[in-house]
Ligand SMILES: Nc1ncnc2c1ncn2[C@@H]1O[C@H](COP(=O)(O)OP(=O)(O)O)[C@@H](O)[C@H]1O
């Protein structure tokens with residue numbers, strides 16, 4: 001990748017001229033994570049359903065560890081990285097406004113000069129309840145997804161704020177929701193059922209849903225292609241380690257278990273999340289567990305218990321920062337709190353890798369690291385692989401510390417010394433949405 005100066009503002013191009021000179025259509029793929037907003041711009045040529053072409057990716061990261069940082073890549077050029085003043089960008093909504101303004105005023109991206117150039121806006125919606133396929137968001141679906149905000153308190157509301165902004169500012173775009181839990185829809189009954197009164201469970205839809213599914217779908221396809229194995233035959237243990245972290249056991253290309261549950265709180269700890277704890281712990285932590293937290297809003301009711309476990313725990317509570325890169329570095333320098341946070345993460349990840357290795361009967365094509373920490377955290381990968389060495393995993397130290405930054409999938413396993421492959425996959429939830437969108441474009445497009 002080369003660094004280039006950003007081009008100045010575009011000259012005025014009329015929407016008609018844009019449409020007549022640009023026969024391709026633009027897809028905006030929007031991924032509202034718990035600490036970041038990542039937006040990619042794609043073009044595609046209807047009616048072709050071949051993979052859309054990535055034009056640009058812009059991301060605001062570190063929303064929970066201000067100042068947030070902007071990173072912008074167009075084509076294969078890195079355009080800029082810069083911190084953003086907290087007064088300008090301090091949450092999903094302001095981040096989106098900043099991003100769309102930035103994209104439409106970049107002369108180097110003539111395909112997206114006006115909001116109306118966007119045909120499809122794809123939104124990553126973490127919790128879908130019962131929807132198992134992407135849906136066009138109309139008034140009815142919007143309200144149904146709004147009702148689920150309580151179950152994904154760090155995600156759904158932020159994503160829906162952006163849906164509203166796109167709807168207001170780009171009225172011609174079709175807004176499509178892609179669901180993070182859809183990949184896990186065929187979890188075996190024993191894996192998805194909690195041992196509670198089944199009448200209540202069914203009535204209130206209390207079961208394991210699992211998340212990070214767009215990422216796991218991308219990982220499954222990319223790793224299968226890399227290993228030249230049909231996706232339907234691929235067995236992997238995949239780790240999506242970002243601000244929210246999860247593990248997934250993928251057998252024959254399908255999720256057969258995953259660490260997140262009814263909500264993204266369960267399983268591994270994260271930036272501000274506790275991960276699994278004894279459910280009784282919260283009643284000893286505070287007597288106000290069941291009271292509504294002041295963080296509740298009209299559209300989202302969360303209790304003190306949920307506020308504490310989702311937003312006041314994890315790396316933030318243990319170390320004072322949500323930046324796992326910094327925690328890793330300080331752990332290496334001997335900082336006790338950071339070392340403990342690092343060791344807790346490694347310990348919990350180890351448990352899932354071991355359990356999923358057994359669920360796959362030891363027939364594991366690869367252990368796959370993905371997400372911000374999985375892709376960039378060499379120390380973390382090394383510590384995890386050392387812990388599961390007895391299962392037949394080993395790293396090539398050189399490739400682990402200096403993986404190929406450009407490849408989607410990189411092999412970091414020890415050649416001849418690792419029974420199972422160890423891979424890094426640069427996962428791309430935005431690309432996954434755009435690809436699924438193009439494949440179903442005719443049924444997803446809003447009627448004219
Ligand atoms: N070099 C690094 N080593 C370990 N972790 C890193 C590194 N660089 C970034 N990270 C971490 O990646 C996490 C963000 O992951 P990402 O997948 O982008 O988040 P999100 O869940 O918001 O999509 C943050 O905790 C960040 O500190």
Ligand SMILES: CC(=O)OP(=O)(O)O
Nearest residue numbers: 033034211242244264
């Ligand atoms: C589901 C989830 O936790 O997502 P993220 O890691 O993007 O916050």
Ligand SMILES: [Mg+2]
Nearest residue numbers: 033034242243
């Ligand atoms: Mg993410």
